[in-house]
Amino acid sequence: MIHRPRRLRTTPAMRALVREGALTPANLIYPMFVREGISEPTPISAMPGQYQHTLESLADAAREAVEAGVGGLMLFGIPAHTDPTGSQATSPDGILNRGLRVLREAVGDRAVIIADLCLDEFTSHGHCGVLDSEGRVDNDATLPIYAEMAVQQAKAGAHMLGLSGMMDGQVAACRAALDAAGHTDVAILSYAAKYASGFYGPFREAVDSQLKGDRRAYQMDPANRAEAMIEVELDLAEGADVVMVKPASHYLDVVADVSAQIAAPVAAYQVSGEYSMLEAAAANGWIQRERLIAESLTSIHRAGARMIATYWAVEAARMLRNSL
Template identity: 50%
Template sequence: MVQNFPVTRLRRLRATPAMRDLFQEQTLSVNDLIYPIFVEEDLDDFAPVESMPGIWRIPERKLDTAIKEIAAVGIKAIMTFGVSHHKDATGSDAMKRDGLTARMVKRAKDAAPDLVVMSDTCFCEYTSHGHCGVIVDGDVHNDHTIENLGIQAVIAAEAGADMIAPSSMMDGQVTAIRKALDGAGFVNTPIMSYSSKFASAYYGPFRAAAGCDLEGDRKAYQMNPMNVRESLRESDIDEAEGADVLMVKPAGPYLDVLIQIKQRSLLPLAAYQVSGEYAMIKFAAAAGAIDEERVMLESLGAIKRAGADLILTYFAMDVARRGL
């Protein structure tokens, strides 16, 4: 039987800083975070992303320096995104052993061998139309695309990628990538599937950062933001196909999805605090409307509290520099 006031006083456990720390239910540390980076070829110097204050496009030739700085502050994992100057209809550069995908993975691993390098496996940064695969009769062809995803995944694994992260939202992509990796001898390379990726309005700053000029939209393959059951089906299928980690993207607006996937799957669960989420906090703080550090930590704490084991966030360097 629950006792009420005055016998029960919940403030007893909040009375001092030490008491509050002792009874805190969730913790957030740099070990929970993955830092997404943008690597641009043929760039002379670091270029700021205007829509994402504090984020830079990293010149490929200076990636070694950036990676060593990232590792030095204690970040354990990065996700690599290429800004390609060699785009075509199929994103063929991402399937070449000397292409940007392979080069940036290898350079990152060489600079910091203990850093976990996750390779975003998709084609939107490498296609002239900005879509995530091969266009046939005006639509992204699912089966041609997953075949190419398998090729890209092997290219990244050969370059040293520790994890493959398919984000194109093609049916059967996990099966195709697992088959390709296993066939090439990479049976121990895990797959983090963007299993619940919504057709969100929060991606705008990312597209500017990645140089991704999109023709049309991705609603035919990314999910309707109003659909929860569909996201659960996507996650169930990706788990059955062999995904080692599931992901929800975006994070903050989809905490309900995070909670429900956590309740039904025993796989590790990641969430991507996307560019729009980051930008809103940065610009609101710059306007004096909020305390940036407190809101940053509260937003990340909410994602962790909802069930994420790992969080991809552009705040990773800020959190690491605060010694968390």
């Protein structure tokens, strides 16, 4: 035989030398939760190893993540009180904006601080936008609220805003508001292809979601692949700097499609259900935990995601550094 591909697999050094795309700690984003009204970190039972933080423990966890080499910190806020319009989302003293200030003070520019920009944690009905008189999410009435959230989050110290609400026109509204307020350097990460997925289940506990109904009228149908490019192209035209596919592991075809067709960075979110399934299987002794963490992240990166949001970010960063 003339061709023996196994020649390039003979040793760890050989495999490292020819590896097509090596994942690094800097590619990882760590989603974090800060909760108002608690006195100590609260474990999230559906997501072993993850916590709802106090402002104090949030700073400590952020510094730990940055020391491990994690490239981004994505913050979600859980207020003590909600209302139909999610008023705490735009308050400078709301828990999310206070948490952003804590992160910026704790880590400065050593990691990209990403603010979740959505209303679902702040509304009493749990939807990502305000409701009309018939109980439907009112897309256009939600946009001014998002715009104000964008300005407040930028003032609080966010380097990047994670627009996760899937409202049509949200990128344009936030970009215009940021620029008008002088925050031209604040980047927008758009959840361009966010699917109405059952894999978000454990996250509901993490943010104490009060969702009534579902989000299928504004999040994408899991059966649709080509539609993702429509969403991506619209968001890029409106000014998105990075586009995201969510969830990640079961939508690798979409990640690959998007990364092959655009020049902008592509992110993917390894969501709570993906995390919790592997943790549960590992707890039962059915899989090799660390091997599957590494393999799952590698597959997302291989599909084309330059940035990966994962609850294993800190642990994976240490694994990656130890493997060098």
